[in-house]
Amino acid sequence: MNPEEFVKNFYQEKQNILNSSFDTQSEYRTLVSTKIEELNLDKFQIEKLKEIISDVLRDTFYTILLGLDGSASIGNTQQSFKIFDEDNNLISEGDDLEGFAYDYFHGNK
Template identity: 45%
Template sequence: MTPKEFVKMFYLERKSLVDLYLNSNHKTEVSKLIADLKLDEEKTEKIRQILNVVLRDAFYSTLLGLDGEAEIGERQENYKIEDENGRELTGGEIGSFAWEYFHNNRMELDNSSADFIAILTYKTTEQGGRKTVAKTGYRPQIKFDFDEMHASGQQMFIDRSLVFPGDTVEAAIKISSVDYFSNQLMEKMKFEFREGTTVIGTGIIKHVINNRLRKSS
């Protein structure tokens, strides 16, 4: 096992726990407590957000602590963790991989078939945005500032299944017309996403995944 694989296991465990807690068919203590609240769709999604953030912070802090980069229980020291073959995992790399997985979309960068990852800000209904929630897989049109072309852009929300008007969320996005936008996209580039002529929200590219789209420096 490598330090990267060790951290990835923690990341996957967080996702597994969130899914477990929100599945009413699994009678864990947490899932029972959540089911007893009889929450509607919006409040259930808020619970998902809370669980994701709490477990992210807990696992990230633990990994930093194991690598000697943060306190665990008000005590900071160096630990030595070895895999079953005696190879040391601690020593500096766990902390950097923890940042990549828990704060910098490493899972999506390694495994997504999307074209880029973006931070999306949805307009409120009062601002002219959607009146209803958007589900992951939502396909509005995208318009970049540098061109009048509109392209379909499927949004796969990260750590979310639903987004409400006014929310900000990270999403892996797959666009149509890849050839048209070849060599034109870069990090920090802004865009709008629309339903017809109505602007639903704005986005900013965080990572370009598809190298065909990446603008040469």
């Protein structure tokens, strides 16, 4: 896996969480989707809520990626991390994720 694939996987996970949060049809519904349904929102309200949750997820995943990259702090600490896969192959060693994260999470991909 390379840095772009790593970031893309985070983006896909963000989308999966968002979609499952509003899935009212699946037999494997999430607690979040059940709670949202219980609000009895109209279509407009559901879309606004979906936008808000999408924004929160985008900011969260983007910040985590930048924190791993050393471009933002995690808590009160800012440092870069080396990221390895399970076969000990280097995926990222700092300054590799920020550009891809921006592209995926701010609409260029």
